[in-house]
Amino acid sequence: xxDISLRKVAKSYGKTSVVEALDLDIHSGEFIVVLxxxxxxxxxxxxxxxxLEEISGGEIAxxxxxxxxxxxxxxGCAMVFQNYALYPHMTVxxxxxxxxxxxxxxxxxxxARIEKVAATLALDTLLDRxxxxxxxxxxxxxxxxxxxxxxxxxxxxxxxxSNLDAKLRVQMRIEIRKLHNRLAATSIFVTHDQVEAMxxxxxxxxMNAGKVEQVGTPLDLWNRPASRFVAGFVGxxxxxxxxxxxxxxxxxxxxxxxxxxxPEHRLARDAAVxxxxxxxxxxxxxxxxxxxxxxxxxxxxxxxxxxxxxxxxAGADFVVTAPPALAEGAPEGLALTLPVDRLHLFxxxxxxxxxxxxxxxxxxxxxxxxxxxxxx
Amino acid sequence: MIExxxxxxxxxxxxxxxxxxxxxxxxxVVAIAASHDLVAVNLVPMPMLPGGHxxxxxHTAWTTADLGPxxxxxxxxxxxxxxxxxxxxxxxxFAIVFFRFPGRQAIFWAIFITLMLPLEVRIVPTYAxxxxxxxxxxxxxxxxxxxxxxxxxxxxxxxxxxGLLNSYAGLILPLVATATGTxxxxxxxxxxxxxxxxxxxxxxxxxxxxxxxxxLPLSRNNVAALATIMFLWAWNQYLWPLLVTTEPSHATAVxxxxxxxxxxxxxPEWNIAMAGTLIVMTPTLVVVVAMQRWFVRGLISTEK
Numbered sequence: 001x002x003d004i005s006l007r008k009v010a011k012s013y014g015k016t017s018v019v020e021a022l023d024l025d026i027h028s029g030e031f032i033v034v035l036x037x038x039x040x041x042x043x044x045x046x047x048x049x050x051x052l053e054e055i056s057g058g059e060i061a062x063x064x065x066x067x068x069x070x071x072x073x074x075x076g077c078a079m080v081f082q083n084y085a086l087y088p089h090m091t092v093x094x095x096x097x098x099x100x101x102x103x104x105x106x107x108x109x110x111x112a113r114i115e116k117v118a119a120t121l122a123l124d125t126l127l128d129r130x131x132x133x134x135x136x137x138x139x140x141x142x143x144x145x146x147x148x149x150x151x152x153x154x155x156x157x158x159x160x161x162s163n164l165d166a167k168l169r170v171q172m173r174i175e176i177r178k179l180h181n182r183l184a185a186t187s188i189f190v191t192h193d194q195v196e197a198m199x200x201x202x203x204x205x206x207m208n209a210g211k212v213e214q215v216g217t218p219l220d221l222w223n224r225p226a227s228r229f230v231a232g233f234v235g236x237x238x239x240x241x242x243x244x245x246x247x248x249x250x251x252x253x254x255x256x257x258x259x260x261x262x263p264e265h266r267l268a269r270d271a272a273v274x275x276x277x278x279x280x281x282x283x284x285x286x287x288x289x290x291x292x293x294x295x296x297x298x299x300x301x302x303x304x305x306x307x308x309x310x311x312x313x314a315g316a317d318f319v320v321t322a323p324p325a326l327a328e329g330a331p332e333g334l335a336l337t338l339p340v341d342r343l344h345l346f347x348x349x350x351x352x353x354x355x356x357x358x359x360x361x362x363x364x365x366x367x368x369x370x371x372x373x374x375x376x
Numbered sequence: 377m378i379e380x381x382x383x384x385x386x387x388x389x390x391x392x393x394x395x396x397x398x399x400x401x402x403x404x405v406v407a408i409a410a411s412h413d414l415v416a417v418n419l420v421p422m423p424m425l426p427g428g429h430x431x432x433x434x435h436t437a438w439t440t441a442d443l444g445p446x447x448x449x450x451x452x453x454x455x456x457x458x459x460x461x462x463x464x465x466x467x468x469x470f471a472i473v474f475f476r477f478p479g480r481q482a483i484f485w486a487i488f489i490t491l492m493l494p495l496e497v498r499i500v501p502t503y504a505x506x507x508x509x510x511x512x513x514x515x516x517x518x519x520x521x522x523x524x525x526x527x528x529x530x531x532x533x534x535x536x537x538x539g540l541l542n543s544y545a546g547l548i549l550p551l552v553a554t555a556t557g558t559x560x561x562x563x564x565x566x567x568x569x570x571x572x573x574x575x576x577x578x579x580x581x582x583x584x585x586x587x588x589x590x591x592l593p594l595s596r597n598n599v600a601a602l603a604t605i606m607f608l609w610a611w612n613q614y615l616w617p618l619l620v621t622t623e624p625s626h627a628t629a630v631x632x633x634x635x636x637x638x639x640x641x642x643x644p645e646w647n648i649a650m651a652g653t654l655i656v657m658t659p660t661l662v663v664v665v666a667m668q669r670w671f672v673r674g675l676i677s678t679e680k
Binding site (some may be wrong): 047050051052071072073077078079081082083085086087088089098102103146148 | 407569572574575576577578579580581585589590593594
């Protein structure tokens with residue numbers, strides 16, 4: 001359990017800047033997910049915290065102790081690698097216990113701790129096997145065990161689930177979150193998968209091109225994306241983004257001249273904006289006052305629970321979530337309504353969010369009764 | 377892949393068989409010659425069926441050339457060279473692959489260039505150094521005048537002498553450094569994923585720990601391959617042992633074979649010479665047979 005604070009942390013290779021003056025405070029026991037596309041510097045950030053990568057500027061402190069010049073082993077971090085990085089010639093038990101062996105922990109104690117960790121991860125029957133004899137999920141658990149046995153203050157995960165198949169990934173995701181709830185160590189998890197980020201994180205750090213775009217809870221990111229990049233990165237399918245200019249009366253005019261109503265804003269006439277709306281917020285059917293908003297349907301993805309209608313709206317790609325029944329007869333055009341209170345506005349130049357009166361709208365709270373959980 | 381190429385199969389088998397015959401025939405001839413008596417072995421042509429004097433010839437060869445102690449010498453020599461080469465190659469390759477230091481590339485190429493300087497080319501300077509290990513240093517001291525300085529200050533003249541002639545160290549040390557071995561290890565170490573190195577760092581293992589606990593166990597096939605090749609190479613060395621050992625006490629089996637080879641005008645005891653040859657090559661055959669499985673694996677890249 002440890003606070004981590006990053007102050008103006010930067011990394012550059014020669015003239016290429018990978019991470020730029022990054023500030024971040026991570027609270028003790030928090031599960032932070034660093035989310036971003038490949039090459040955004042998120043792995044570099046993690047490796048700088050681990051001490052595998054030197055920092056080019058700034059300061060990293062773990063538990064108020066500046067660790068910039070400390071070796072990885074002195075920082076109290078444990079790391080789970082993308083390809084697990086298990087020692088191929090050692091048994092599962094030796095892999096898990098190697099850090100204790102290096103630290104000179106006596107054999108009997110080592111054995112006891114290995115068995116305890118193995119039991120937590122359901123590896124107890126596999127202790128004598130070699131990594132080559134394990135399945136992907138089992139290797140993943142060994143890598144976790146190797147990190148856990150040191151009882152670290154900080155867990156670092158470098159895309160640990162990306163080599164697993166879809167089903168196992170979901171399962172391991174749940175396991176990791178359960179483990180975090182139980183151990184309550186500070187965790188930093190790097191991924192490019194926004195579903196992983198949304199499901200695991202207490203807070204998500206969205207990175208793009210070496211900079212932090214937004215730090216917030218998963219629902220913050222969902223409800224109030226701070227930039228066009230976050231809006232387009234978080235969510236599946238990603239938020240629809242359509243260019244528009246502001247008319248004299250404050251309405252938006254799309255590229256093809258269609259007018260749409262926008263939430264209350266303070267933008268000048270002719271200002272260029274980007275209107276964002278999530279696929280599931282779009283209503284199918286013409287609006288009372290504006291029947292001209294028509295989606296040119298290109299193809300339909302049938303997911304079973306819903307259908308995603310892909311098409312073009314005023315020259316931009318656009319996706320709408322439709323009821324599964326729509327899958328049967330595919331129309332060529334689909335009249336749409338964009339609900340005013342569900343629209344997000346972004347500056348067309350720098351991509352930052354423009355606050356509107358709709359910005360305060362959160363997901364509607366649903367009243368539910370609290371019921372005691374049945375005994376398991 | 378399924379292939380149906382009966383004609384090609386036949387041809388490849390014929391080629392293989394011809395190659396096999398070509399390589400086995402000299403051994404067969406040696407073995408047959410070693411089983412004849414003096415008269416039979418000198419008949420022209422030599423009878424191609426084994427004679428009945430095999431054990432007797434072996435015994436004569438063994439006692440004449442005093443092969444017992446010589447074989448022991450050979451084992452120490454070849455074993456020492458093989459072990460030294462494995463160790464030095466692994467350590468040099470470790471330094472070159474896993475550490476970033478100035479001149480790293482230059483050092484690698486310097487090692488690599490020594491491939492062009494086999495023992496035969498540098499035999500004279502190597503011998504000079506082996507005969508008097510401190511000679512280069514003494515020359516430096518003399519030329520720079522440092523020796524006179526030391527003499528005037530300390531009142532004694534530095535006269536370091538340490539020769540390696542007629543010693544195991546003299547046999548082994550000049551042969552242990554090898555670019556081939558360093559190169560073999562370098563190629564293997566380059567296949568070790570960076571993540572494994574980093575995992576060891578996170579586990580708190582320093583460089584030496586990593587080398588001993590992770591790299592050496594992973595490279596055991598390489599060790600086997602290199603050790604086998606170098607053992608055979610050293611066992612068959614002739615020129616260097618001949619130069620550096622002047623006393624029979626440190627001579628190796630291969631150099632002592634010449635004791636058995638008949639002089640011009642002497643008794644043509646080729647049967648005894650062949651019997652001695654058989655004895656001397658038996659250990660190498662045993663090593664090859666015993667190590668073959670590991671050694672092939674070590675040369676054909678990594679195991680999965």
